[in-house]
Amino acid sequence: MATADVYNFISQIAPFIVAEGQKRGYKIVSTVIAQAIIESRYGQSTLASKYHNYFGLKAGSAWVLAKKPSIVLKTKEEYTPGVLTSIKDAFRVYPDMEQGVIGYYDFISTKRYANLKTATTYRQYAEMLKLDGYATSSSYINTLCDTVSKYGLAAYDHASAGQWVIGRTYTTQQDLNVRKEPNGDLLSFDDLTDDGKLHSFIGTSGNAILKRGTAVTVKEIRSTGTCTWLRIPSGWICGKNSKNVYVS
Secondary structure: OOHHHHHHHHHHHHHHHHHHHHHHOOOOOHHHHHHHHHHHOOOOOHHHHHHOOOOOOEOHHHHHHOOOOEEEEEEEEEEEOOEEEEEEEEEEOOOOHHHHHHHHHHHOOOHHHHHHHHOOOHHHHHHHHHHHOOOOOOOHHHHHHHHHHHOOOOHHHHHHHOOOOOOOEEEEOOOEEOEOOOOOOEOEHHHOOHHHHHOEEEOOOOEEEEOOOOEEEOOEEEEEOOEEEEEEOOEEEEEEOOOOEOEO
């Protein structure tokens, strides 16, 4: 699994998940992003790349009888702990990524999954999914939680709660370094976008420093250590650490 490919997939699907989850009243979206990564093999599976089904959603008799689009593919189920059984099943088909995400939230809007709206942590959401029968894998909870932790997806729960929302514009509260990656190398002034240069100055080491009071649009969110990082058009800036908020 190429880390860059996973983060690229996250940057594509997370905005749809955050927006739809927030609209429907879910507190946790990080576990949903982890589901998409796992179920779709970060967008590379046939079901995801060709049919925009990123969550392994089965078609079911009602879906088929309604003559909604579906495709029959091979899959594996763990009916007995530790034993994988290969089967063929019908899966839902969607026209694009956004509709695939909406389809997921439609799927969990039934009474069976109603408890998911009450989840307040990513582990609780994962445990509820398993208890509700979403997946047969005996390791599903730990796999989801490990994925959330590995890629810093909990930062998206803060975004969904209203601290930051992808696509919205906020203001820097102090001068900030701009980096190539979260906690990565500092960018030079020449690396910035034209608009970024208008709102920056050159630091003592030749690095770019974004001025306090600059309006920035959030494109992506990640957490590393104590800092939550925000990707803006020119690069990455620290939105907050354990003590201070730098973008609000």
